[in-house]
Amino acid sequence: MAAAAVAEVPEVLQECGCKGIRTCLICERQRGGDPPWQLPPQNPDRFIYCPLTGWALGAEESDFECWAFPFPGVMLIEDFVTPEEEAELVRLMDRDPWKLSQSGRRKQDYGPKVNFRKRKLKAAGFRGLPGCSLELVQRMALYPGLEDFRPVEQCNLDYCPEWGSAIDPHLDDAWLWGERLVSLNLLSPTVLSMTYEAPGSLLLCPAPPGALEPLVDGLAAFSRSALCQDVEVAVALPRRSLLVLSGPARYQWQHAIHRRHITARRVCTTFRELSAEFRPGGRQQALGQELLRIALSFQGRPT
Numbered sequence: 001m002a003a004a005a006v007a008e009v010p011e012v013l014q015e016c017g018c019k020g021i022r023t024c025l026i027c028e029r030q031r032g033g034d035p036p037w038q039l040p041p042q043n044p045d046r047f048i049y050c051p052l053t054g055w056a057l058g059a060e061e062s063d064f065e066c067w068a069f070p071f072p073g074v075m076l077i078e079d080f081v082t083p084e085e086e087a088e089l090v091r092l093m094d095r096d097p098w099k100l101s102q103s104g105r106r107k108q109d110y111g112p113k114v115n116f117r118k119r120k121l122k123a124a125g126f127r128g129l130p131g132c133s134l135e136l137v138q139r140m141a142l143y144p145g146l147e148d149f150r151p152v153e154q155c156n157l158d159y160c161p162e163w164g165s166a167i168d169p170h171l172d173d174a175w176l177w178g179e180r181l182v183s184l185n186l187l188s189p190t191v192l193s194m195t196y197e198a199p200g201s202l203l204l205c206p207a208p209p210g211a212l213e214p215l216v217d218g219l220a221a222f223s224r225s226a227l228c229q230d231v232e233v234a235v236a237l238p239r240r241s242l243l244v245l246s247g248p249a250r251y252q253w254q255h256a257i258h259r260r261h262i263t264a265r266r267v268c269t270t271f272r273e274l275s276a277e278f279r280p281g282g283r284q285q286a287l288g289q290e291l292l293r294i295a296l297s298f299q300g301r302p303t
Helices: 025-033 083-095 131-140 248-251 285-295
Strands: 047-050 054-060 066-070 075-077 107-110 112-114 118-121 155-157 167-170 177-186 191-196 201-204 224-227 231-239 242-245 254-257 266-272
Touching: 066 224, 083 266, 131 266, 177 248, 191 285, 224 285, 266 285
Parallel strands: 047 231
Antiparallel strands: 047 054, 054 066, 066 201, 075 242, 107 155, 112 118, 155 266, 167 254, 177 242, 177 266, 191 231, 191 254, 201 224
16 A cells, blocks of 8 residues: 555534434534533443453543543554555545435445345345455455454445534434444544443442452452443544454444544444355345455445
8 A cells, every 4th residue: 555645634524414303513503402412421431441451441540540440342553554655545535425324423434335224235236345355355364363254345434523523422323234343434533422321330349450360369359339221431543543342332332423623534444244144154144245245345435
């Protein structure tokens, strides 16, 4: 990938793609009143994810400072691409049209047409992932835990602070998309905020200030709890880093990008693999094989 200059701020959106309760700065200005982005967040970042230990550590000056709990299912690979590769990737993306999306974002989809509510999809019109992703997919396979990762869909999202870009807390579909979600964070750092909307409590154990590992000596070390609904874990995403969500982080913890964490243009490229239903031995394995054949031809254009 050759080096290329990248515009720091894309063109101004002429209209927004918000629907329902979702809003961005553009439609909020049109509606008037006090936009929700001026209100304080309901869940401050009470815990910070530590990639060295895989634990969520209580944020400084929070109610949970010096407390921690294990947070499995997150893998972060820093400097997955070089600055030159980053610039070239975004240059190639900007050559293709971006579509308006909700909450002040733009998007490019490379995948089959899917109706998740009716659980139907069509391969017609799907031409595969873009050619610039071939080297990225090959590089992923060099890392433990991604050796067999074969993406069948790619979604590029464009965030900009001038648009009030954000994405609400959500869980990705589990009927079509499989165990691992893999995202490449480009152009600026941000924070992925994770919440667990479930009854019950999380068990915490002491974590001395400055320590990399919490003090754990069996279950007896867990001596405090926090309501799940009151916990938010902040996962810092450096520029050019690759994030992998699996297990509990994929299926139990909702993930979001808050507006306050978009401080410059950010482009996120997310790759998704097939679920067990579409893999060998699954009920729709034939369709899954066809989708993979198309996806990995790397001849795609945005749909």
